[in-house]
Every structure is written in structure tokens, then in C-alpha cells.
Amino acid sequence: xxxxxxxxxxxxxxxxxxxxxxxxxxxxxxxxxxxxxxxxxxxxxxxxxxxxxxxxxxxxxxxxxxxxxxxxxxxxxxxxxxxxxxxxxxxxxxxxxxxxxxxxxxxxxxxxxxxxxxxxxxxxxxxxxxxxxxxxxxxxxxxxxxxxxxxxxxxxxxxxxxxxxxxxxxxxxxxxxxxxxxxxxxxxxxxxxxxxxxxxxxxxxxxxxxxxxxxxxxxxxxxxxxxxxxxxxxxxxxxxxxxxxxxxxxxxxxxxxxxxxxxxxxxxxxxxxxxxxxxxxxxxxxxxxxxxxxxxxxxxxxxxxxxxxxxxxxxxxxxxxxxxxxxxxxxxxxxxxxxxxxxxxxxxxxxxxxxxxxxxxxxxxxxxxxxxxxxxxxxxxxxxxxxxxxxxxxxxxxxxxxxxxxxxxxxxxxxxxxxxxxxxxxxx
Numbered sequence: 001x002x003x004x005x006x007x008x009x010x011x012x013x014x015x016x017x018x019x020x021x022x023x024x025x026x027x028x029x030x031x032x033x034x035x036x037x038x039x040x041x042x043x044x045x046x047x048x049x050x051x052x053x054x055x056x057x058x059x060x061x062x063x064x065x066x067x068x069x070x071x072x073x074x075x076x077x078x079x080x081x082x083x084x085x086x087x088x089x090x091x092x093x094x095x096x097x098x099x100x101x102x103x104x105x106x107x108x109x110x111x112x113x114x115x116x117x118x119x120x121x122x123x124x125x126x127x128x129x130x131x132x133x134x135x136x137x138x139x140x141x142x143x144x145x146x147x148x149x150x151x152x153x154x155x156x157x158x159x160x161x162x163x164x165x166x167x168x169x170x171x172x173x174x175x176x177x178x179x180x181x182x183x184x185x186x187x188x189x190x191x192x193x194x195x196x197x198x199x200x201x202x203x204x205x206x207x208x209x210x211x212x213x214x215x216x217x218x219x220x221x222x223x224x225x226x227x228x229x230x231x232x233x234x235x236x237x238x239x240x241x242x243x244x245x246x247x248x249x250x251x252x253x254x255x256x257x258x259x260x261x262x263x264x265x266x267x268x269x270x271x272x273x274x275x276x277x278x279x280x281x282x283x284x285x286x287x288x289x290x291x292x293x294x295x296x297x298x299x300x301x302x303x304x305x306x307x308x309x310x311x312x313x314x315x316x317x318x319x320x321x322x323x324x325x326x327x328x329x330x331x332x333x334x335x336x337x338x339x340x341x342x343x344x345x346x347x348x349x350x351x352x353x354x355x356x357x358x359x360x361x362x363x364x365x366x367x368x369x370x371x372x373x374x375x376x377x378x379x380x381x382x383x384x385x386x387x388x389x390x391x392x393x394x395x396x397x398x399x400x401x402x403x404x405x406x407x408x409x410x411x412x413x414x415x416x417x418x419x420x421x422x423x424x425x426x427x428x
Contacts, residue, residue, distance in 0.1 A: 026097075026120040027134060031090035034058065039065055042124040044245075045073075049087055053177035057081035060089055060099055060109070061179070062126055062144065064245060067261055073126055073151040073247060074144050075179045077109035091120060095141070097130060117141040126153045149179065151249040152236075154222075158196070159188045159234025168234060172250045184254045193348040193388055194233045197279075198256060198271070204279040205254055206272045207396055209345060210235055221260055221268055222246065276398040283307070283320025287340060287397035301374075301394060302338035303415030324419060331370035336420045337363065337412035344408050345376050346394040354387040362387035366414065374413045 023030075024041050032038060037048035046065040049058045050072065060076040076089075077099050086103040092110075095117035099109040117130040118138075128144040131137055145156050150172050152158050157168045172182035185199045188210070196208040210226050210233075221244065222237040239246055245261040248269075258269035272278055275297055276288035282298035286306075289299055298317035306312040307319040345351075354365060359377045366372035371391045379385030400408045 024122050025135065026089075026091060028091045028093070028118065031088050032060075033088055034085040038122045040122045040124040040126075044124045045122060045126045047122050047128060049082075049085070049089075052173075052179055053175075055081075055177040057083060058085060058087055059179060060087070062122070062128060064247075064261070067245065069265065071247060071265070072179070073149075073153055073249075074128070075149050076144075078149055078173075078179045079181055080108045082108060091117070095130070097128075097142075111142045113142045115141045125155060127156075149173075150182075150251075151247055153248075154239055154246055155236055157234040157236050158186070159194075159227075159232065160190050161232050162190070163231050170250045172254065173252050175252050182252055184250050184252075186250045186256060188233060188235075189349065190233050191349055191351070192353045193351050193386075194228060195348050196235070198250070198254065200254055206277045206279050207347060208271065209348065222258070280318075280396050282317040282397075284393040284395050285321035285323075286317055287343070287399065289399040290401055291399060301340065301397065302413045303419045334417040334420070335367075335414060336417070337366075337375075338415055338420070340397065340399070340411040340413060342400045342408040343376075343411040344396070344398045344400065345388065345411055346374065346390055347396045348388065350390075350392050352389050352391070354389070356384045357387040358382070358384050362389075363412065365389065366412075372414060374411055376409045376411050378409060 024038055026032065026038060032048060034049045037046045039046045043065055045062055047062045048060070050061050050063065050070065051058055052072065059078065059081055061072045062074040063070050063072045082101050084103060086101050087108065088100050088102060090098055090100065092098045095115065096113055097111045097120055098107055101108050111130060113130065115132070117132055118134040119131050120128060121131060122128050129140055130142040132139045132141060146166060146168065148156065148168060148170055150170055152170060158170070160167050167187060169185055169187035172184035174180045174182045183200055184205070187197060187199070189195050189197050194210050196210055198205040221240055223240060224235060224237050226235045227233065237248070246258065248256070248258045250256055256271045257267055259265040259267055274290050275281055276290045281288045285301050285304040286298050287301055288297050290297055296312070296315050298312065300306060300321035303324060304321035305324050307322050311317070311319055354362070357365065357377065357379065359379050362375050362377040365387060366375040366389050373390050374394055375387065375389045377385055377387050394413070397411065
């Protein structure tokens with residue numbers, strides 16, 4: 001046998017392996033050109049150049065690697081696309097990740113960190129991380145999880161670092177063909193009781209409470225975790241089954257969706273999914289009840305009546321409700337509370353929170369202050385918990401669907417003695 005041919009045949013499998021193996025780490029001596037990809041160690045995610053939808057423009061993004069439908073979860077140069085295939089992703093001598101256009105000889109995007117890093121690694125979580133070490137390890141200098149686009153992946157924070165001001169928020173794509181910054185954003189509002197708000201520009205679209213309301217069994221494929229302390233406030237979700245591929249994102253039409261891959265993307269969660277999810281649907285001191293069937297979903301809270309009966313007759317509740325005219329008794333004159341069961345509690349922008357009170361102590365706290373309009377408690381029976389009180393407009397209250405009992409909390413609305421005496425039923 002020809003010795004040269006024998007040596008070539010012996011080396012062929014190793015040469016083939018060398019060419020086909022996927023790397024997950026980028027060092028200063030390497031670069032990612034338009035046709036190259038980084039693939040995470042478990043082959044779950046890939047990073048490279050792509051064109052969305054029907055667009056021919058090129059972006060650097062991260063997508064699920066194992067599925068047939070390209071699903072991009074992060075985009076680096078979302079507002080600075082490249083025309084053509086002349087882009088290169090590399091680490092410059094300052095240790096920053098840089099996207100460079102070789103045709104136009106200009107930097108398209110960079111990470112803008114001051115510490116010198118030596119490697120970039122795509123983790124199997126979908127996180128692209130800059131490390132001080134030269135082998136995809138060491139101290140973290142920068143990570144894509146700190147700069148989300150429209151998607152939050154499992155174990156990825158959504159919230160705020162109070163110390164640095166770093167915000168983990170989502171912004172929609174402009175369209176399916178354009179991942180540029182869209183008009184919808186989803187971010188935490190860090191009040192005494194933080195809440196997540198979906199905005200269209202500066203207008204509130206819908207609101208999701210973060211702490212006190214209980215998990216919905218409809219999304220039991222994930223476990224939600226909430227953290228609120230002096231340094232940070234954030235939430236994240238973890239799959240119940242670690243092998244499930246999930247994605248939660250804000251789409252270009254202003255919906256928040258949670259999808260799971262089951263030979264295709266299956267929708268498990270959608271917000272807004274009914275009229276009652278839209279912010280302030282029934283105005284101040286009104287609440288939205290999707291259980292009303294074909295009837296108007298808006299109702300005034302106990303002790304209140306429509307600001308305009310004519311507008312409510314026309315199913316326009318934007319004017320909200322006002323205190324009933326006959327309810328004029330003075331504070332401290334045997335007034336009490338009426339319960340709105342299984343409620344999404346009012347907007348907490350200006351709510352006050354007292355910790356470690358039982359439900360009776362929470363009631364007394366509200367009752368002794370003439371300005372207190374309503375309260376709720378997340379304390380279990382006989383235990384202590386958070387006491388939340390409101391002193392201004394009760395906005396954006398809703399009842400949860402009857403098929404989801406125990407998802408919300410019981411809201412207790414203060415009404416005057418004369419109105420309390422007229423109530424035939426103390427639960428709504």
C-alpha cells in the first residue's frame with residue numbers, strides 16, 4: 001500500500017472531525033465571519049449573522065440551534081444592520097466585542113466595556129458572556145443577559161439593579177422583518193410594591209403584579225421567582241422540566257407570549273388575552289369582571305357609582321366611578337369594608353406596604369387612617385405577611401376568571417356606614 005495514501009486515510013477521520021466541530025468560545029485570535037457560527041457546548045443555541053423574515057439585511061443574533069424554525073432570542077446590532085455579507089464579529093485589543101463592516105470600514109456595534117476581556121463564550125443558557133479568562137472562564141465583564149432585546153429566556157432577569165441603574169427590560173421588534181427597537185416595552189416599575197408594566201411608548205397597555213398574587217395553573221410549565229431587596233428587584237422563570245425549550249417575548253403587536261417547543265412552538269400564555277387585561281379598562285374606582293358573559297364587563301367598586309351613567313350605558317367606562325352621593329357619613333362613624341374576591345389588586349404605583357402583619361392588623365391599619373381607601377393582605381390564615389394599603393385612585397382592578405380560583409387576592413374596599421348598612425351582600 002502507498003505509504004502516503006495510508007497516512008492520509010488514517011488522518012482523514014481526524015481532519016473531518018476538526019473541520020466540523022463547533023466552537024463555543026471566541027478569542028482575540030479568532031473572528032466570526034458572515035458564514036460562521038458559535039454553537040453552545042450542549043448545542044442548544046447558536047450565534048452568527050442572520051437576516052430576519054423577508055429582509056436581506058444582516059444582524060448578529062442568538063437563536064435556538066436544535067429546532068427547525070429559526071427563533072432569534074437576542075440581537076446585537078438591532079438598530080444598525082449591515083447591507084451585505086461583509087460583517088465580522090471579533091474581540092478587539094481593548095477586549096470589546098465588535099461588529100465591523102469590512103466594506104464600509106466602520107464599527108457597527110461594540111460592547112463598550114472598560115475592563116480588558118480575553119474571551120467570549122456562548123453558554124448553553126443562551127447567554128453570550130465576556131470573560132477575563134482566555135478559555136471562556138474567569139470574572140464576567142459583560143453578558144447579553146444584561147442587555148435583552150425582545151426575549152427573556154429561562155433564568156434571565158427582568159427588573160432593575162438599584163445600585164447601578166442597570167435595567168433588564170424588553171422592547172419589541174419593529175416588525176417580523178426588522179428587529180430594530182419597536183414601540184412596545186415591558187419593564188418593572190420599582191415602587192414599594194413593584195409591578196411589571198407593558199407600555200406602548202409612554203402609555204400603559206397592561207400591568208402584571210410581581211409578588212403578592214399567586215401563580216396561575218395555566219402556566220404551570222414554569223416556576224416564577226421574585227426577588228425584591230435593597231439592591232435589586234427582578235423576576236425570572238425556570239422550566240418545570242429542564243429539557244423543555246421555552247421562550248417568552250414581547251411581539252411587534254404588543255402581546256407578551258410564552259411558547260414551548262413541541263415539534264412546533266405552542267402558545268401557553270398570552271397577555272393581554274381579554275378586555276380586562278387592558279390597563280384602566282373600567283377607569284378609576286371601577287373593576288373589570290370577565291365572568292359577566294355577554295354583559296358589560298365593567299362594574300363600580302362597592303360604595304361607588306358611574307361618573308356618567310350615559311357613557312356606561314354606551315359601554316364606555318373610561319370616566320370611571322365616583323363615591324355614591326348618599327355615602328356622606330364622617331370617618332370614624334362605623335364605616336367598614338366590602339370584599340372583592342379573587343382580584344388583581346389596584347395599581348401599586350402609590351400603594352404603601354407594611355410587612356409582617358396579620359390580616360386583622362392590616363384591616364386596623366387601614367381603618368385608623370381616614371385617607372385609606374382599600375387594603376389587601378397576602379398573609380395566610382393565622383400567619384403574617386405583606387399588608388398593602390391605598391390612599392389614592394383605585395385603578396385597574398379586575399376579577400380573575402372563576403376557573404382560576406385563588407390566583408388573585410381579596411381586596412377590601414372601604415365604604416361609609418350608611419352604605420355599609422344598605423349592602424345586602426358584603427362580597428362581590
